[in-house]
Amino acid sequence: MTILTVQEALAEIVAHVERLPAVPVALDEALGLVLAHDVVSDVDSPPFDKALMDGYAVRAGDLASGRATLRVIDEVLAGQVPWRPVGSGEATRIMTGAPIPEGADAVVQVEHTRPAITGSDAAVAIETTTVAAGRNIMKRGESLHKGTCVLPAGRQIRPQEIGALAELGHDPLAVYARPRVAVLSTGDELVPVGEVPGPGKIRNSNAAMLTAQLRHMGAEAVSLGVARDDPSSLRERIERGLAFDALVLSGGVSAGKLDLVPAVLAEAGVQRIFHKVQVKPGQPIWFGVFRRPPREESGPGPAPAAASAELHSKSCYVFGLPGNPVSSMVCCELFARTAIRRLMGVEPALPTPRRARLASDHFSRGNRPTYHPARFEWTESGAAVELVRWMGSADLSATVEANAMALFPEGERMYAAGAVVEVFLW
């Protein structure tokens, strides 16, 4: 069987995984999702010349010296519209956010003014520096012109995009659907987290960890529990999982006698794309595609707990990750993450390496590229990375000291402290 490089495997994932369709969501639910359409402003922002301070709208020409006593002719609060134009010798009391009256071209902050009386009229005495036209005013359209593309399709929505979308009235809005992912652990040695493992048994830690990783990536993830090492238990759970946009299995994909997962996936109609990748920890990592029959034609078969209106993808993308927890975690970060980002429309979908200096010497030896749990840190002199003590693919406790993985290509080499290596943040 062909063993792919990590790059080849990632390229296969990118080639096969299709973005989910665009769906409408409420603005309140859009954080983390990706815009399906350009957002073009249908208004100028601000929609009028606007006061940036509380104070008095004036004609700058009246305040070339910075001092004047002006007659107060009007008051405009935010949300109101000014009634009277400001003439020479006049001022209008104005609040932050309110529209500037005609004739005025500057706002003097209230802190530089005091009330005064001129004859029988209310007036204001101003003492400030020379006032230039435009002071404390935001011009109509200064932030945004009508017709400008504010947010391009493909933009992932952060809090500031939420603010801009709200300002432009986009609620609901069109985004690529949030992937729904099922997680399934396999193996007779696994007991639920709440139980005390008997002899030869361990707790099912992978389901909780993978579910958390997938949620962290922006997917909606649910655990389908543990499938036993027999074909019918596996088949039943896998068929439930195939009703999701993606299915992430752990365990059962190495060459052992009871590694039934590939056989059962094949039986269930999942097309294998690859089964082995040159990667440590990992290597037996399985990826395939299940092409779902169009909904009209699909019979009364199994599945649909998750299907129905909520189901978005035409295919279910299936990963069989190794059962050792660190292998599972690393392969989820490298491979499943790329698929989730493709489904969501997040670019770049591929893992982005950062470059950082090794904090200590490291001798690397391996017949596969190694992704070593590591602690990435900012220092005064730049990015640094320290490898954590790591006893291998079953040593989950090493990962809690880590926030990243450092990549060492295959082969024997001494990396001196200070050498620059590629680091992938978790």
Place this chain on the structure above:
Amino acid sequence: MTILTVQEALAEIVAHVERLPAVPVALDEALGLVLAHDVVSDVDSPPFDKALMDGYAVRAGDLASGRATLRVIDEVLAGQVPWRPVGSGEATRIMTGAPIPEGADAVVQVEHTRPAITGSDAAVAIETTTVAAGRNIMKRGESLHKGTCVLPAGRQIRPQEIGALAELGHDPLAVYARPRVAVLSTGDELVPVGEVPGPGKIRNSNAAMLTAQLRHMGAEAVSLGVARDDPSSLRERIERGLAFDALVLSGGVSAGKLDLVPAVLAEAGVQRIFHKVQVKPGQPIWFGVFRRPPREESGPGPAPAAASAELHSKSCYVFGLPGNPVSSMVCCELFARTAIRRLMGVEPALPTPRRARLASDHFSRGNRPTYHPARFEWTESGAAVELVRWMGSADLSATVEANAMALFPEGERMYAAGAVVEVFLW
């Protein structure tokens, strides 16, 4: 009134905001929260010497040459317990994750073996390199010894902590409660996002943005809508907000005639801690504490929509942010974020600056430290930061080009391209 520096204001927040109490949560809900107790392993991990590969458990002494034909006496699958000790000249078929039988001290990968027959017995022919004791075996307790502190109190829970907590059977577990935060926009100029603003009006973009920012920090945030610029509307909404762990208001805190918020907060019994901070954008930023009466004594008064069993804090921490959207956003990132992190028990609570090189010359001039929207990027030569075009505190569209804010201290200074400045990531 005293105007605080940013550092003084942050110190006040840290001094006043108390961490929420520890509460039990399901492991499935714990991502992002902070552990309230040390997690000590009550088992060795792995709990037994364990095979790291599928293959044959052997005595290394039989394979000094790397070649031998051994009698197969047993088979152990993951989740099973070996029955027979392995003697000299013998091997046990073993699967990844299964316990190593007595007598065996190495595992030979199945890829280096082929079935054979010795007399009437099943046998295995092995061809590999010299086998050293310990090959492909993870020793009992190698990842974790019973009694070791795996996760200290105060650790924020990421997917790898979820994995470790699951392995150790911590479900449910004790974490500091997730803060519940209310967001309230104020101002007669605001219309709901779904409406087309009339003359002088704008959409309420701050509520959606602040809610998203607070969720991004790990809080549970809800918008209470818009309070009008009249004392009774404000009073009613503020009292609803005081039933949460924190209340974040936007607008109504500057010196304008209708800036009623500080007065209504005082009336409602909220103790002002500070009202002004030397910061741009921002300056009028209000912080106070509402000490709730103990629950037994609290009368039938207003509030409790949010109270009852879900209410965790003895106080409600109140922020009055400026209404201009960029001011609101920046002040939320600097000040409200510090309070949220304190409530959650995340350390450090204070904003952590990164250092990055300016991509272009920048002339900075201001009587206050300025937090300028900026784009932070990794380059081959380290961290770089580019300022985005920014028209001031109402220019929300500038923030969508940014992923950070760059700090320029007060005063006039030319910063040449390549100068190192402090950057705060959003």
